[in-house]
Amino acid sequence: MSKVLDHDTVWFQELAPRDYYNENDLERTVKLYLETIFPDYRVFSFKQKLLNNITGKSSAADLGMIKNDYSEWYVIEVELGKHTKEEVIKQIHTFRNFTPNKDNSDYICKERNDLNKSKVESLITSSILPKLMVIVNEEKEKWKSDLAKLSCEMCVFQIYNDFDNRKLYRLSGEFPTIYTDFCHCKFEKSLPFAIKLLSKDFLNKHGIKNGDTLEIFFEGRSYKWERQDDGSIPYLICNSTTSPLDPISARYRLNYYSKSRTIQNRNLFSRLFSKIKTINQNTFVFIKD
Incomplete structure (x- = not known):
């Protein structure tokens, strides 16, 4: 067992x-x-x-x-x-x-x-x-x-x-697709403005189609990303002059907040000296995995 x-x-x-x-x-x-x-x-x-x-x-x-x-x-x-x-x-x-x-x-x-x-x-x-x-x-x-x-x-x-x-x-x-409020992603180092989504259905569930642009927050700042599919593989391409993603970290998680949510840092020092963040509803946020 x-x-x-x-x-x-x-x-x-x-x-x-x-x-x-x-x-x-x-x-x-x-x-x-x-x-x-x-x-x-x-x-x-x-x-x-x-x-x-x-x-x-x-x-x-x-x-x-x-x-x-x-x-x-x-x-x-x-x-x-x-x-x-x-x-x-x-x-x-x-x-x-x-x-x-x-x-x-x-x-x-x-x-x-x-x-x-x-x-x-x-x-x-x-x-x-x-x-x-x-x-x-x-x-x-x-x-x-x-x-x-x-x-x-x-x-x-x-x-x-x-x-x-x-x-x-x-x-x-085998079973019907289970939709979650997060998706694991991989930072493509050969394409510094691109990130590959490891779930084919995540963006579809939230109404984001190939060619659509969406706003995603990363470390407190907002960036515009465009969905571009390569065959059946969905990618997000950042419409920014510089890549916001940390090239040292290859793995990310894309979270979707359907409701307003308060996020408190797990680290005690950070909890004492940093502000509590409030994530608004219907918001996408990149998190380092």
């Missing part, structure tokens, strides 16, 4: 995936945290029997989720890694070959009465088929190719705890 060491030098140990908890425990935990992990989706239990149009047999999934803009939805099967591949593939084959209908949208709206009923029905009964995902509690390399043939994503969800029973969750594999 794997272990994780956090920044406070606290060890987290993985709970034995085959012995410590059962599938209901895993499903409850996944459901509890899924909207935190995927904030662009709303999650619901989806225990309705789904009819396989090919075999004529029915199977029920575990969970589902609908994107907040009602543009797509997921059917999700939560599995323990100790289950056989054949069991899992049989379930997913049914979910790939059922025909979504109004009964499904009615069921979903009963599970989540905060959803727009007409928009849910329009999505479920449209030609947009649900995306499929298996969430499993350990790496299952042998499942991947067979799931891929059914256009099903496989997400690995692992549970850890520490000495005081605080929980930590690790996510890997």
